[in-house]
Amino acid sequence: MPSDLKLDKELKDDAEIRNLWLESIHIRDQQQIFKKTNEFYDFIIVGAGTAGCVLARELIYNIPNINILVLEAGPPNTQVNDIMRSPCGFPSVHRTSETDWGYSTEDQKMPSIVDPTKEVLNKGYPYARAKVIGGCSTVNAMVYIRGQKADYDLWAAQGPEYKIWDYEHCLEAFKAVENNSRKSPDEKFKKYHGFNGLLNVQDSSNDNYDILKDIYKIANNLGIPHNNDFNGVRQNGLGEHQCTMKDGKRFSLADGYLTDALKKVETYPPSKPFEIGSPHGLSDDAAKFVAVNVKSFAHMLNIIWDEEKKDENVAIGVKYFYDGRVHESFIAPKGEVIICGGAINSAQILMLSGIGPKNNLEENNIKVRKELPVGRNLLEHPSCCVSAKVSVPNCTSASQLHYSSNGYELGMFYKSDIDGKIPSQEHFLDERPNIQFYANTVKLGLAIAEPGKNEILTLLSVLNLPSSVGHLELRSSNPFIHPKIFLNLYEKPDDLYNMMSSLKLSREILKQPPLSTVWGVKEIGFDTDKEMSDEDWEQYIRKVSITSSHPCGTVKMAPESQGGCINHRLQVYGTKNLRVVDASIFPTIPACNLNAPTAMVAWKASRLIEEDYKNKA
Template sequence: MKESNDKNTKAINADIRNLWSESIHYRDQRQKFDKADEIYDFIIVGAGTAGCVLARELIYNIPNVNILVLEAGPPNSQINDLMRLPCTFPLAYRARMVDWGYQTEDQKMPSIIEPTKVLLNKGFPYPRGKVIGGCSQKADYDGWAALGPEYKIWDYDHCLEAFKAIENNARKNTNEEFKKYHGFNGLLHVQDSPNDNYEIAKDFIKVAKNLGIPYNNDFNGARQNGIGKFQTTTQDGNRCSLADSYLTDALKKVETYPPLKRLGPPYGLASGVAKIVAVNVKSSAHMLNIIWDEEKKDENIAIGVKYFYDGGVHNAFIAPKGEVIICGGAINSAQILMLSGIGPKNNLEANNIKVRKELPVGRNLQDHPVCTVTGKISIPNNASISQFNSWCNGFKLGIFHKGNVKGKFPSREEFLNENPDIQVYVGANVYDPIINAYVTKQSPPNFETVTLLSVLNFPSSAGHLELCSSNSFMQPKIFLNYYSKSDDLYRMMSSLKLSREILKQPPLSTEWGIKELAFNDEFGKWCSVDNEMRDEDWECYIRGKSYTSFHPCGTVKMAPESQGGCVNHRLQVYGTKNLRVVDASVFPIIPNGNTNAPTAMVAWRASKIIKDDYPLNSKL
């Protein structure tokens, strides 16, 4: 008898699952909910990296909950392969539909080399994914843990456990050392670049070796310095979105609680007898602000969210024990809190927003600035051209080194230092905005380029955000403050000097005929004397050509309140109840590497914390 009941329940669940996935497939989320239906255990705002991981981990690990995920952008299926190919993603983020279209502010700054002069950091487009799916060092996370005794849950060992839990590394024949640092059963797919055994890559490695840069076959292992091939978050050569993996998996769980009995054909589901245990994703649903419990005004209890969807404003509420979890990314999470009355007093009052809790939300904006050196290739024979073209599929090689704080060419010790602070991407016909603008104007482009793109992985400078309206559709002002601290400028300068030197070395300069571009030619004139770049020329070059590596974070800093924190070690917003922020905005210190995996790591760790707090809440 029990067995037949179980079978019935399974059949019903399968039916519900099919209906559910069909409705998601057609984005048919337009059914009207009445207020009673708009109650969820968790409301997650934002289906980017963090939101997708969190939704999946919560639905599988906390029994019998339902989750609403609100995402302002469209489902990622709408832009298909543009998003998925490693080489075309720069085109995807220019697609208005999937980008918030942000722009950073122009900033005048005193020159560091010649303090009497004022130089301009020009504003530039600041892409932030608006779509479903929207390597670090030990020292990074031990730095987080050093914020206080209770922050130990964010030390390197805890974070490594989370990194390994989310990773699905496809490398074959791995040794014990590799297994110490990598996971093989998670949903974040990671693989070596396919078909990357190109002669030009080998020549870059040879040149680097001659300059004293060691080879590194795993930047995400024990040691980060050296030159080597990147592993990327791709599966079968396509970029791997967390929506494809984590959110899709989350949507597979659809059950009822308590389990339903089949009452009669076709489904016989009596209304009101059960709750659907599932993740409900609403795309094109823009959260406006938090709904607070007005009866207990002083306690700042979040009870739900207000959002714009399907042409109207809707409310969604949380059930007892429930939480609102903001995963809107470093710009939007800060903006959402500020719009809801949590932030710097002056800025909120200037925008007629009632201050509920004064916190430095939007400060501590950290990012990895990028600057490039590009060379033009004169391919010696046709065979190499085709080989070169196939190498153009994204960035293949990385060089990690310590930058020189006096701006000099890095020393051998700096190459051997195992805590590098600069990452150089090497790629062909890739993203150098100035050169690309010229090359793409020509049809077909009449030359090939190779770009070395230096990223300041551990910047000292921090920027901030400012709200300029209480309208949630208006972008906040973004002040990046790149190179406001001198060591940032000098370290970047040292890396660009290295890149320039690499391109001058044979066989790159001889067999590949590489000649640097845009230092003193029709594409750019930066040398004030002959072909020499003096430090003042480098400063103008760096301020004039730098842009973002798309890694903003830190604007809702996790730290004790006395140290400028906005959320505590459990990611709860100070001075509020039922409200957490889980995404790149909580990083207290920017990770010394790309930010996607660390964000997924934070979300995975947060899911454990939220699970631990869930039964505790119920006793209150």
């Protein structure tokens, strides 16, 4: 390799890598000058996030005599430090450049919902996506929620073959992944939970602030029922979220699944028709090797296709940037390339490999191999809050925050009013709630303006069943250049009015004693002398809203005629040996945080892949 291409092994700065790529490697790569390795694997998994970790472990323990390569663009999780492990460190960890892709959404002008003759602006903002072993499960808020029965029955309603995705089938997978440590669970709880999986889930070990306990009382007085299991019979009600933690510390899918996968040592039959390196230095005994080879700082660039079978789009390997140069690894005869890069990157990888919308590919000079609506169905949960100052000193200060508190313990699920009015008692009892409400002391929204100066209470509403749909598209054929992300939040009227309804309820809660009396709570950002018009609300919502960092749906699992990119077995249409397994495959967004459903999808995918592998001659 020419010395001018040599990168410092420790170099992790994306900008430098990107420049180097632009200046030299890209050109040489086009001329096919890159290092040839003779690495063959049964499965190449791209992305060691929530899905990639579960998949690697489940495949390696269920299919005998295989080897797997896992490529992860980010650092190893040995770099996961105490702050990332500590639940109370959550609000800062997803903003670090070391472990985040650094995406931003695009500014978007659109017609106002309230007065379509006017234009409104959705300002673009940073969009957290983890770049580290464990993916977003290493940086997320650890709330463990799975969604509602109706979410998955909707996936299954797409055709008879989609039956495998109905709630009953998904529940089996949720339980298989879960290791719930609730003390003395009753029979009802046992019916909905698993106790032998590798993902640790626990009740909060943290005692709530007194101010949050008073919110419980107020909500109860308003007629919101109590719920001690949001993943059980029904989701609606008020209670505490369970969290993906063990002994009060963050527990990622890498901790549970990848660690276990790396313990697997295979004995290879001598007849195995390909060479294999000894990735973890076990070469003393040539017949044995660690069966899962994980490479961190390994950025996949695109898929290698079999050029002899051009029309069939047969994936035979991947190209990736690692240790300062471009490498390629191939799959064995029955093997597969499985993309687990998350909802933004999986779509980008497919498009860079020639699979996606024709116009966007052609404008970036990428040869179209298969035209599919990749990136078109970008779904997200918008969230918005009402923040308030609290006049009792030190009642929410950091000194009181427990190490094991993620700040998101208290939760409430209810249905909002589609006309934008305060929800009534009927809404609180509705069994298809569309709002997930958190009360916490995290500084969000307008409260950010005065960090550290005030005691803050934040009432956060998340629109769990939004109608608006965004999309993403390539900005460049350069794999290191970020795609354009358009979220289209509140493009549809019902999203705006549902959010309005929930925020009105938040303001109502803040007016109730003892919040308004004992705690001296005063909301921020509202003119109390003036009635808010719908137009005022629209302005407020567009200004204060953030996302939940829950992108999904960009490589939709659906019939091709219905805008699908992959079939019910997660195979990419018009290709061979290629699947996508992560949050991008969700046809519709479930009413929950997305870590648990993504792990569930990966567990189910492992069974489908195993079946197909065993059926191949």
